[in-house]
Amino acid sequence: MAATKTRISSFSRNISAVSAPQLPGIKCGPNGTFFVSSGIPDLDKILGGGFPLGSLVMIMEDAEAPHHMLLLRNFMSQGLVQNQPLLYASPAKDPRGFLGTLPCPSSSKDDKSRNHDTEQEKGLRIAWQYKKYFSENQKNIDDHKDSNQEFCNDFDLRKPLEKHFYSGQRVDCVSIKDSPNLATLHDRCATFLAQFPRNDGSFSCMGRIAIQSLCAPQCELSKMDWDMLSFIRSLKSMLRSANAVAIITFPSSLLSPSFCKRWQHMADVLLSVKAIPDEDKELGKLLTGYQDMVGFLNVHKIARINTQVPMILEATTFSIKLHKRRFLVLECLNQAPIDGSSGTSYGTSGGCSGSSRSGALDF
C-alpha cells in the first residue's frame, strides 16, 4: 500500500546505520547507490532521496513556459554551494551569463534550526541523570541534521547567488549554438567526467553536468537525431563510471514521437514540466490552491540502479508553487471535495509538504 512511505523510512534508517560519506552533499541510498540533491528538498523527498550518483536525469520541457529552468537553476546552485565542479551547456550565445540568475541559499532557515537545537539542549540539561544516554543519540541527531542541511539547501529565488561561488575555475560553460556537431560537447563532457573516476567507497570529488535544451532549434542539430542519441548514450555510459550526475532538458515536442520515446528510454530519472493555462476556471474549481501554482511537475521514471524493483509513487503529478514568492515547493495535487459526494478527495494523503486544504470536511 504505502510503498513510498515504507521505502522512505527504510531509507532514513540507512543513513543512521551507514556512516555518512566524507563529502558533503552525498548521502547513502539503498543498493549501494549514493544520492545527490536536486536542490529542491521536496523533489529529493519524492525521488526517495535525490538523484542517484552516476545517473542521467532528463526533463521534458514545456514549449510554453520555462519551468525546466527552475529545476536546472536549483540543481546548479546546489552543486556550486557545495563546491562541486559544474559543466553547463546551453544553446545561448553566452552561457556564463546564465550563472548570474542562479538562486542563493536562504539563511533564515539555518538560523531557525540552530536556535531549535540550543533549545533542545536546554531541555536535556534538566534531565541530567539521563544525559549520558542521550549524549550519543543527540550527537547522532546533530550529525544527521547537519548533513541534511548541507545535503540540500532551500534556495531563495529572488536573491542571486554570490559571485565567488561561480567565478572560480570550477565552472565550465559550453555554448552549443552553431556548433557543427556534438563532438566538442562530447569531448568537454569526457574531460570533465575524467576528473571524477569512481573508486568504490571513496569520494574525493563529484561533479554536475547541466545541459539545457539539447535539441533546441538554434543548435541546428535537428537533422542529427542519431548523433544526439549516441551522444546521450555515450554520456550515460561515462556517467556510470564516474561520480557525477547529469541533467539534460529537452523540448520533447520538437522530436518525432519515436525519437522522443528513445530519449525517454535513455533517462534514469525522467521528469516533465507543464505550464498552467491562465484562468482555467474549471481547473481552478477542481484544485485547491490553484492561484498559487506556477506549473505542474510529472515524475515519469525513477532511477533503478542496482535494483529491479520499481518505485511506485502515490501520485506522479505535483504542483510547482513558489512559497512566499521565494522558495520552490512541490505539492501533491489536492482536489477540492465535490458537493454531494463524500470521501472522494483523492491524493490528499501523499504528504510531500504540508498544504492546507481549503475545502474543509465537516464531521
Next chain:
Amino acid sequence: MENRSLNLLDEALGLDYQTDPWPLRGKVVLIEDCVETSGCFVLHQLLKRTLSSQSPNNTVIFLAFSHPLSHYDRILRKLGCNLVAQRENGRFFFFDMLKLLCPDEKEGKTGKGGFTALYWKIQNTICALPENNKNHATIMIDDMSLMEVAAHGSSDHVLNFMHYCHTLTSELGCSLITLNHEDIYTSMERPTFMLQTKYLVDVLIKAEPLATGLAADVHGQLTVLNRDFCNVKGSSKNKISNFHFKVKENSVEYFYPGTRT
C-alpha cells in the same frame, strides 16, 4: 527438485515440464516493454533460470548495452545467483557493450564493422565451450534499441546481426533472448525493424502498465505468446497467457488478475 516453486511465467514458457532438454533451446525470445513499465526483470528471471543448478550445461553470453556488470551482479545476487562465480566457472560471459560504437562510416564498405567483430566473438566463445555445453548456449541482449543507436540508426546492420545469431539457434541449438522497447516503434509508419525481429521470434513476452493506472500492489501485466508450445500430450499450438506481476528484490510475484488477497 520437481516441486520447486513454479510461477506463472515459467508455466507460460513451458519451463515446468522438463529441464532436459532445456525448453527454450533453439528458440528466440523477445521481451517488449515501454517507458512506464520496464521489462528488465524478465531478463533477470530468465538469466537466473538459465544459470540455475538444474541445468548445469547451460551457458549464457550476455551483451550489455544499457547497464554495467555491477548492476546485474547486484540484482542477480539478490535473486540467488552469483554472476561473478558463474563467470569464473565459464558459464557466464559478459560482454560490456556500453561504449561500443559501430564505425561503419569510417570503414566504408566493410559495413557491419563492430557487429561483425561482435558476432565472431560470440561464435568463437561458443566454439570454445566444452562439448557438453556447446548446444546449450544462450545469447542475451539487454537492449536492442541501443544497438540501433550504436549502429547509428542503420537498423539493417542490427537485423543482419540478429539473422546471424538466428542461424546459431538453428544450427547449434542456442537460444536468443532479447529486450526491446515497443513504444519506440508504435508511432512509426512502417516499423521494419520491429516486424522483422518479431518474425524470428518464438516466444514474445510483453510487459505493459495496468490500464487502470499505477498501483503499489500490481506493477504491471505480462502477456506471453508462445508459438509452437508443446504440452504434455505432445500437441502443439499457440498459447497466450496473461497475468499480473509484482517485482520484488528477491523474486517476482505473478498472479492472475483479481486473485490477490
